[in-house]
Amino acid sequence: MVSRLLKNWGGPAFFLLISLVPLLLGVGYALLYSLGLVGVLSEGFTLSHWESLLRKSSFWQTMGFSFYVALVTIMLAGVLAASLVLRDPKRFRQPTPSFLMYMPLAIPAIVMAFFIFQLLSKGGWLSRLSYKLGLINDLLAFPDWINDNYGIGIIVSHLLMATPFFVLFFTNIYDNEQIASYRQLAYTMGASRRQARWRIELPMLLRPAAPTLFLYFLFVMGSYEVPLLLGSQSVQMVSVLTIQKMQRFNLENIPQAYVTSVVYTMLVVLLIALMAWLSPKKQTS
Amino acid sequence: MRRLQRIILLVLVLFPFVFMLGLSLGRDWGYPRLIPATWTLEHWSSLMSGGNGLGASLILSLGLSFSVSVLATGLSFWGSRLVAYHPRRNLFLRAAYFPYVFAPVILGACLQYFFIVSGLYGKLGGVLTAQLFITIPYGLLYFSSFWNTRRKAMEELVYTLGGNTWQAYRKVLLPTARPAILTCFFQLFLISWFEYGLTQLIGVGKVDTLTLQVFQYVTESNIFLAALASVLLILPPVILLWLNKRYLFRLNTEYTTP
Numbered sequence: 091m092v093s094r095l096l097k098n099w100g101g102p103a104f105f106l107l108i109s110l111v112p113l114l115l116g117v118g119y120a121l122l123y124s125l126g127l128v129g130v131l132s133e134g135f136t137l138s139h140w141e142s143l144l145r146k147s148s149f150w151q152t153m154g155f156s157f158y159v160a161l162v163t164i165m166l167a168g169v170l171a172a173s174l175v176l177r178d179p180k181r182f183r184q185p186t187p188s189f190l191m192y193m194p195l196a197i198p199a200i201v202m203a204f205f206i207f208q209l210l211s212k213g214g215w216l217s218r219l220s221y222k223l224g225l226i227n228d229l230l231a232f233p234d235w236i237n238d239n240y241g242i243g244i245i246v247s248h249l250l251m252a253t254p255f256f257v258l259f260f261t262n263i264y265d266n267e268q269i270a271s272y273r274q275l276a277y278t279m280g281a282s283r284r285q286a287r288w289r290i291e292l293p294m295l296l297r298p299a300a301p302t303l304f305l306y307f308l309f310v311m312g313s314y315e316v317p318l319l320l321g322s323q324s325v326q327m328v329s330v331l332t333i334q335k336m337q338r339f340n341l342e343n344i345p346q347a348y349v350t351s352v353v354y355t356m357l358v359v360l361l362i363a364l365m366a367w368l369s370p371k372k373q374t375s
Numbered sequence: 376m377r378r379l380q381r382i383i384l385l386v387l388v389l390f391p392f393v394f395m396l397g398l399s400l401g402r403d404w405g406y407p408r409l410i411p412a413t414w415t416l417e418h419w420s421s422l423m424s425g426g427n428g429l430g431a432s433l434i435l436s437l438g439l440s441f442s443v444s445v446l447a448t449g450l451s452f453w454g455s456r457l458v459a460y461h462p463r464r465n466l467f468l469r470a471a472y473f474p475y476v477f478a479p480v481i482l483g484a485c486l487q488y489f490f491i492v493s494g495l496y497g498k499l500g501g502v503l504t505a506q507l508f509i510t511i512p513y514g515l516l517y518f519s520s521f522w523n524t525r526r527k528a529m530e531e532l533v534y535t536l537g538g539n540t541w542q543a544y545r546k547v548l549l550p551t552a553r554p555a556i557l558t559c560f561f562q563l564f565l566i567s568w569f570e571y572g573l574t575q576l577i578g579v580g581k582v583d584t585l586t587l588q589v590f591q592y593v594t595e596s597n598i599f600l601a602a603l604a605s606v607l608l609i610l611p612p613v614i615l616l617w618l619n620k621r622y623l624f625r626l627n628t629e630y631t632t633p
Contacts, residue, residue: 102467105467105471108511112486116482185620192620196612200586217407218406218409332480354477354478358476
């Protein structure tokens with residue numbers, strides 16, 4: 091009896107307990123708090139926290155900025171990684187280049203952010219090099235690449251972490267999907283090098299990679315430590331804004347932090363639903 | 376040309392590692408010097424003597440990541456089998472992506488209240504629990520492809536020959552899963568080792584792991600100690616990577632990561 095129960099419900103129960111219950115509890119509490127139904131400031135149901143936050147242009151700037159950083163990062167990393175793999179697909183199967191691509195994956199995000207800060211800031215290594223080369227005559231002449239409104243430092247940081255990952259990932263797909271043999275077939279049928287690359291290799295590479303590219307996009311959009319260190323105070327990414335609102339001394343900010351969490355959750359669910367809807371359906375025979 | 380490309384790749388990849396190591400050994404790095412004016416072992420020797428607290432953080436981080444990865448690997452290996460053979464397998468596996476899709480730090484912020492009422496807020500146990508919330512779903516996804524029809528047939532053969540569940544695990548499933556378990560363990564160790572947001576939020580800065588130390592030294596503008604903490608953070612993953620490449624790549628021929 092017990093073993094049958096465990097067999098039928100053990101897996102789902104365990105899974106729900108670990109994965110979904112914390113998520114649902116967290117988002118549920120955030121929603122109730124944002125509606126004034128729980129928490130130290132609770133005075134009964136109200137939409138005032140939602141109204142005040144959704145009317146702020148800074149909130150929508152945060153959402154837009156997070157979206158922009160994630161999109162630019164994924165597009166640049168995807169293009170860079172795909173061009174590296176397609177240029178010479180065998181290269182990253184060799185032991186040394188493959189190991190070299192794994193090396194940046196050993197760098198935690200916080201360390202990468204620190205490294206980029208030391209590299210790209212006004213007093214950083216590139217600024218020093220530019221000074222030595224006579225390109226600038228003062229550190230203030232070095233461009234603002236850190237804590238700037240375009241998120242250059244954040245994007246470069248994520249790019250350095252994402253590109254090696256996608257090089258390895260695309261190499262794996264190239265092998266698994268046997269793209270080389272399809273390319274050869276295209277050449278046999280008279281396709282040019284350009285046609286083979288754009289009409290055979292690239293679509294065959296990107297189609298199976300799309301879900302991972304999308305998940306990485308969401309990962310960048312919700313990243314915390316990199317924008318915390320390299321982001322600007324005027325335009326923040328969503329995680330940084332949420333935590334800052336939650337940790338301020340003004341208790342009025344806490345419901346707004348929860349509104350941000352709930353809106354972000356809804357946005358992610360919407361994007362996932364859109365992705366699932368757009369992805370090609372499996373043929374049922 | 377090919378040789379030149381390889382050298383450029385080598386320099387680009389190794390530069391962050393050399394840069395961090397150089398900073399951890401340096402002092403007096405005034406503008407516009409490209410390298411520190413003085414080279415010293417004082418930061419490393421203070422690590423050995425316990426003067427800067429980094430040694431304690433290193434031990435804490437190692438202990439935490441080791442505990443998280445052992446627990447999460449074991450639980451996800453067991454749980455993944457139950458999920459993998461369930462009729463609603465695909466639904467559960469899709470849902471396992473959600474803890475990643477939501478930013479862990481936002482999840483932590485939403486769960487803060489529950490950690491406070493359960494008395495886990497600001498405690499090592501709280502950080503460990505919070506990290507299990509993100510590592511176990513990863514483990515479930517990782518092991519989901521391990522439980523295929525071949526494993527099921529192998530397991531059923533054990534039962535047909537009179538074996539019980541314990542024997543099936545001990546004699547068949549665990550030995551065949553060894554490379555996958557080791558790889559999963561390494562990956563979960565790294566997820567925990569790299570974790571900053573949840574640890575900072577649920578640990579309230581009291582669970583002083585190396586990632587928190589890096590951030591603290593950066594905000595204090597102590598770049599040399601921040602670099603030392605960074606080197607300590609990079610070192611275990613590089614060793615694991617080397618071990619992974621040396622041993623597991625050979626063993627792990629039929630297995631890929633999720």
